[in-house]
Amino acid sequence: MSLLDKREDTSAEPLSGSQLMIEALKRNGVKEIFGYPGGAIMPLYDALVGSGLKHYLTRHEQGASLAADAYGRVTRRAGVCMATSGPGATNLVTGIANAYMDSVPMVAITGQVASSLIGTDAFQEVDIFGITLPVVKHSFVVRDVSEIPEIMDEAFRIAESGRPGPVLVDFPKDVSVAMHSPSPVTRHPSPAPQPVDxxxxxxxxxxxxxxxxxxxxxxxxxxxxxxxxxxxxxxxxxxxxxxxxxxxxxxxxxxxxxxxxxxxxxxxxxxxxxxxxxxxxxxxxxxxxxxxxxxxxxxxxxxxxxxxxxxxxxxxxxxxxxxxxxxxxxxxxxxxxxxxxxxxxxxxxxxxxxxxFAWRYDAPGEGIYAPKLLRDMSRMRDDLVIACDVGQHQMWVAQHCRFNDPLEHLTSGGLGTMGYGLPAAMGAKVAKPEKKVVAVCGDGSFMMNVQELATLNRYGIDVRILLLNNAMLGMVRQWQELFFEGNYSEVDLSDNPDFARVAEAFGIGSKTIDKPGEVGGGLEWLLADDDQGPRLLHVQIDPMENVWPLVPPGQANHKMMGNRS
Amino acid sequence: MNTVSAVSNVTAGPRPDVHHLQLQLRAVEGAVVRVLGLVERRGFRLLACEAEEVRDGGQPLSLRVRSERSPELLKRQLERLHDVLQVELKHPGVRHHA
Known part of the structure; x- marks a missing residue:
């Protein structure tokens, strides 16, 4: 029985705004949250302890919002993330925009400075309501503690109904500590479905x-x-x-x-x-x-x-x-x-x-051919969920992996968010622990949310990471080769760290392969059904490999370049 | 009647790319700025804006906008905002690029 139910039954003492927020989350079916605490949201984190909600502390707020995005995709229920005011809130924005562009249900809760300080340029104050207006389906500032139950129910209803999307709830600190005796919650019935035209x-x-x-x-x-x-x-x-x-x-x-x-x-x-x-x-x-x-x-x-x-x-x-x-x-x-x-x-x-135009895999060259590796991997098992970063490898996954269900493919389609893959895989694995979840990452993207290796390790979230390392911002390099006369500008990543050692430093097992003959064994290790937890297979590939075919920008779709199929 | 209005210095004559929208919003925080932001983001130049006094919890808002883009599409984009209760396209002009 929830605190709210007890209160309704016994007319118990009032609840704080933070307790009401926790109750509203539970009433709306939330079980897991991704987030990061800080000053203005400390009362909510105080109420979180012992609430029964499972909180995953990511190592950057962007990791929280992108994990919540993936959680929302695979469950079709709003993924929930939360962060403090100011930089905590702004760090959520990429994940919120990602969810907006791909119509993903999400509820993002941001701490805010106390109402009396809003508009005074207070420490860690930012107008996150205004910043996110173009990238949310809707948003609220909770101005009064009594509004919390209704606002939160409405937030989930809006996020999950019709064309789904993210809803932001900004939560001033004074409201989060104010006390209120809530009335019994009235659940508004869902509108009747529109008849078919x-x-x-x-x-x-x-x-x-x-x-x-x-x-x-x-x-x-x-x-x-x-x-x-x-x-x-x-x-x-x-x-x-x-x-x-x-x-x-x-x-x-x-x-x-x-x-x-x-x-x-x-x-x-x-x-x-x-x-x-x-x-x-x-x-x-x-x-x-x-x-x-x-x-x-x-x-x-x-x-x-x-x-x-x-x-x-x-x-x-x-x-x-x-x-x-x-x-x-x-x-x-x-x-x-x-x-x-x-x-x-x-x-x-x-x-x-x-x-x-069937794909061919007889690529010339001595190195590992990423499209073939991806094809082979996706045909080793029927239950893979693949979360991608953004770049060449993202397109190779789309072209060469086999999918039996759209929820097996998590990709940042509209926003094209580099760094999506690792936190998305994390969110998907939390939501669907029975699935084998693979993050397919590029080396550029991987470094954008590499800190989430610590989250995998802390909670033992068994994500398998396939890191395709061409020591290059490959898709940008490809476009510079094709459309900027080979004038390569700021795409070289040859000073990448030793990714296998990076993973080990986070407590994540790793292997490195760079020869075609090592692919089979590497993939078997990566996908093995064992209790060894998350792991990273680091694959070194040709820096000059391109994604083919390609419709040049501004051209009709039948004018494709570079057909090697 | 108390009004708050803003008028740009662009002259708006009876042009086919100028459109007049009459909206009814929930009188809640952010509703007006959400509408104005969408209008500009979707490629419409704001020529005039008049927000009448709130009555019965509703916020009447009148807009005159200019664009080559479809005003019917703008209307549908406004209608999906949660705080927009009603949109009426009063002078749709003649050149619609639906």
């Missing part, structure tokens, strides 16, 4: 039936709205060919016969050719991101468009659809489908592209 469904079905070359783009909204099963049923029923955005990889199993791979800048050429040649494009839970479309005016130039999304503000933002279906995806998908299966000539063409 039958007229739009009929119009979409007419387009589907008339189409000669229909194609589906699976977007991240499929996973967010828990519509994977409905989507797969739709694909099996209709037989439509499918491509996926970065965030939707796994919505259809990678090996599915109708799956053409990821589209866009580093997509598979089969997918991009299909998009450019289709006459009907059905975009399900996607938002026409520029990394997906390339030059927008040249994207799918011969296609009519059906756009499905729960957010009406996404409709016509970048591409005007012929039919828009606004609402929850699953019930709409159940009503959609052409009268007849797609024409054999189109399916045959898609299969021919798929065969022609």
């Amino acid at each position: 039958e007229a739009a469904i009929a119009a979409a079905n007419e387009l589907l039936t008339k189409a000669r070359r229909p194609l589906v783009i699976a977007g991240g909204g499929i996973a967010i709205s828990d519509a994977v099963d409905a989507f797969r049923e739709f694909v099996e029923r209709t037989g439509l060919p499918v491509t996926a955005t970065l965030k939707s990889l796994g919505s259809l199993p990678t090996d599915h016969e109708r799956f053409l791979g990821m589209l866009g800048m580093h997509g598979n050429e089969a997918a991009n050719h299909a998009v450019q040649n289709c006459d009907l494009l059905m975009v399900i839970g996607g938002r026409f991101d520029d990394r997906v479309t390339g030059k927008l005016t040249h994207f799918a130039p011969t296609a009519q468009v059906i756009h499905m999304d729960i957010d009406p503000a996404e409709v016509s933002k970048l591409r005007k659809p012929d039919v828009a279906i606004v609402g929850d995806l699953a019930p709409a998908l159940a009503k959609l489908g052409p009268d007849e299966p797609p024409r054999a000539s189109w399916i045959n063409q898609c299969e021919a592209w798929k065969k022609e």
